[in-house]
Amino acid sequence: MACDGSGPVGTSPITRRVRRTALIGAAVATVVVATAPFQLDIYTKNVLIRAFFLAALAMTVDVLWGYTGILTFGQSAFFGIGAYACALVATHYGFGPFWFAGSFLIALLAAVAVAWLIGWLAFYHGASPLYASIVTLALPIVFVQLIFAGGRFTGSSSGISSFPSYYWSFETWFWIAGGYLIAVTVLGYLLVKSDFGRVLVAIRENEERCAYLGVPVSRVKILLMMAAGAIGAGAGFGYAAFTNVVAPELGGFLLGTELLIFTALGGRGTLIGPVLGTIGIDVTASYLSGSLPFLWKLITGVAFVVVIVLLPQGLIPILGQGLRRLWPWRRPALASEVALHSFAPTTPHGETPSAPLRTEGLRRHYGSLKVLDGIAIESRGSELLSIVGPNGAGKTTLMRCVSDGGERSSGQVFVNGTEIGRGTPQSVVALGIGRSFQNTNLFETLTVADCLMLARWRIDGASLFARRSEIALPRPAVGILEATGLDQALATETRNLSHGQKRGLELAMVLATEPSVLLLDEPTAGLTKAERTAIGDVLITLAREHGLSILLIEHDLDFVRDISDRIVVLHQGALLMEGTVDEVIASELVKAVYSGQTVEPAP
Amino acid sequence: MMLRPLTIAAIAAALLAAPTAAQETIKIGIPVGLSGANSVVAPSVVQSSEFAAKEINEAGGILGKQIELVVADDNSGAQGAQRAFESLVYEEKVDVLISMETSAARNAGLPIVNRGRTPYIYTSFYEGRSCSPWMYINAWVPEQQVAPIVDHFMSEYEAKSYFLIGSDYAFGRGMLEFTRAYVESKGGEVLGEEYLPMDGSDWTAIISQLKASGADALITSTAGGAPNVTLTKQLRAAGVDLPYGNLAVDEGTAKSMGGDATGIYIAASYVTGIDSAENKAFLEGMAAMFGDDLITPNDLSVPQYEAIYAYKAAVEMAGATDAQGVIDTLDDVSVTGPRGTITMNAQRHAALTMYLGQVQSDGTVNVIQSFENVDPGEQCPQFAN
């Protein structure tokens, strides 16, 4: 499978193409920004300078909402923080190159600190996306209230104006604002087109799945929030320094929702759409809203609702599609140029000093309903342990409790000798657990290669501003890809895969995280007989040759009998019996359970 | 023959001014809150401006040039004001800005006025001490408005202890801070000073504190419109019947509050009931021009009307519309209008006659007392010399 990289290490063809696009785009934009001031009248220049700063802010909204799925009402607060840092320092402390640079630094630091706090509040493991929206909604409300409470110091509702600033020419400010917008947009573009950008999309599409692949979702979101906050504060600082005015509305809730409107109309998840959308809407508003004050707001409201309901992708992409129809030129997909490597897994073979997975007195109850009641099991290396039991026996709950420290009500879980405590899924994954899921809803718009890259993130990391050209996977994972034909379909988006291929990819992703304990929840559901046999062979190989400890939930008892070393039978949340395949098959107790009779667990 | 320097200058000036001078009009920019918080009062300001323009144009204009009004919406806020001022100063290239606006909008416009070097007459009462080399103000500040109410409460009700309630914004705090100082300087006592956020509508806790304080009188300074109405309604619902001075209510709002407003004391530089020939002529002219569409003139729209006349007087005295000349002469001219004879001083503010009124059960305001030429005090000492 080894493949020669076609370029220097670290710059894949796709990276080079992304960088070329960014370079051309930036060059064109730079030429436009550099020459435009000489063509435009002062009024339009003024309008555009302010629109550029707002567009930079809208760009961060798109990275957060469009790409990562964090619906934020609060980016305006960071704009406000930047603006007020500029105004307050210049008004109350001093002005000059040193003070100016210092206040810029204060703006960034304050924004980063606030963003960290917001992220810490909003992005804990298990937080609902709605909660994050609430926290971002509260932020501008609190910000504005603090400004009001600041009285003379912050200028209260009247804001502060005519503080000392650099009265450079409009051309200079136009270049500063345009340059800032181009710089942060290029940065954003490289980020969302990088490996890291694919991680963001994966978080948007299936956050839980990301956590179980070892992606530190909370940390990624917090860092992203901090970066977006800093960029927003920079834009706000520039806005205040240019206009010489700050007012509470610059950090308010209404601007926060307006940014969402700009982003939605421009086309979320396109980056350039929200930037152009903001500039377009703001300039139009400058010319129209003066003459149609109320009607203008009504029109934007209607357009917003129509776009959200009927055209969720926004207006700019539709314009783009129209243009493309006129100029039918399509770039070839490049993801296929990703090369797959395999290496021998480093998972220890055979016996390890402690059991790969051991539970003691594991309990899970919802109110008075006991779903798991004092489970003690122990798995061994190189062993296939099947967990069977009728519906509602607690099998899937057991899987959940051993892979997420926050799930169980009491008891202990040891992975390779370490107690998992109340750790998040990604911390449990780091101990050596790999978990696959029943449903095959992976990441709709990610390609097979993206998914594999995502699974390797914990070990290989992801480049912030580049795409990798090669993915190295442990040999068993590559084996599964080859068996299901996925190695030839690396550029295919997962929603276009067959059911069998989705199952294969799911398993390959889990194996790519190099687990020592594999938790599989009905890996053969919905598969053909031939596919089942193939999966069975792979599992046996994984256990025998690579020393994995495999825990398997299965309904197909024939399959269980064929591949298991040992079987655990759960019934109504309790361990009914545990034994070899023959012992369990022969057990009258198990037969009784499966035929629906009431039984008491074995003592 | 040689052209004399003066002729050269005149030709150059004519050429430079060609694009605007060609239409031979004087452009007056009016940035105003057609939408947003000020949209209730803005139409009355536009009406009084239109009336002033019509009167002046019919009488031959200013220095023979007709007046052209350019109205721009500022959305009652900073961002909208930036758009409006930029459009008026840079695109419309107006000769002067005359407007009633929120403090946030005025502050947002000032840097543009300074850069664009355009004279600006601000016609709204406000919290005071806003200074710019290019700005004049012909409406009242706390120093002028608070005294009549407090003096009346002290003499009429022998009120010694006061409770102050306001909206948490620059005007609300500015007014009440001054009120506190004034009450204390007169030997009174302030038992409480409480604020609610501008969009707040639940005054429950504050009203309970007011009732518990045992104050003799109440003075409020909320944001106009909704907060004023909610506070008054809730005060009445809670059975508060203290002497009640409201620094933020005008005749129109008082009317919309129905019976709840009865008995409230207000102080203003204009009420429709002023008994003077100028005011009668003004009201009749307005009624004739707008008929059924007339919005009752008020303490915000009348200063706007007078400011246009002040600008006319300044241009005529300076002999030209050049910005510096107008700024230099604005403090030398006097205008006699519905509010009486008003002269803006070197500190860019004006002494005004203030009227103390009480709202009647039919919503009209009964003038109880008037105070001649109340001085605005030290507003912008940097311009005094």
Next chain:
Amino acid sequence: MANLALDMITTSAILFIVASGLMIILGVMKLINFAHGAFLTVGGYAAYLTTEAGLSPWLAPLLAVAAGFGAGIIVERIIVRPLYHRPLDAILATWGLGIIIGQLITLGFGREVQFAASPMTGTLDLGGVEYSAYRLTLTAFAIAIGAALTALLYLTRFGLNARAVIMNETLARGVGIDSARVRSLTFGLGAGLACGAGALITPLLSVDPNMGLPWLVNSFMLVLVSGVSIPSLAVASLILGSAQVAVSTYVSPIIGGLTIVVLAAVLLRLYPKGLGRGM
């Protein structure tokens, strides 16, 4: 002290009335109706029109509920139904709807404050404490609304279906419940409750195009903290409403205005599923 307790109880009652429509929609439809504030405003204007028509102010809430119910059914069909599977988009679309309603009202009535007659004025003497009669009446209304909603959910066919959809929508559809109809009626009911609440609080507020907006965020916070259950909404209203009054009284009314928002964010961080855990 008695006065403080009354302030707390009546404030909580008002919050309960205002938030109940939002909770019904969240419970059954699993979406947040950001047009809630605009519906409150519509209720206020219904009260204004009732006054204009010379009808008794007591009729205003009833007319508002009817208007809101009709508007809700239409809005659900046009805007909300396509967004069932995009809950975050539903927030945005209903927010946009709120802008549209606000601007239509502004175009129709102007932005000025309108006058709506109060059904009652003055104070009641409660064993030595003079207290606003209308606030006490609102407390009775809150109890009545809570009881009526409970009866609706537990004693009617619609309530049975709605509860089935709340618990498990797939299963409910499986047993033949027309969940689309349940959703449509629920949205109508939620919008009707919001409009009715708007009409009920009008005597304490001013009628203007933005009157509902300040209530939106607080209702939203309350409903998320309470989860979907009428008793837990009552408890959440009591806790947060009392906290607001206490902070306003003893610390500062400005911080009091932020109390619900901040306290709710913290409570949700500690109890992510809300107090009721009914979701």
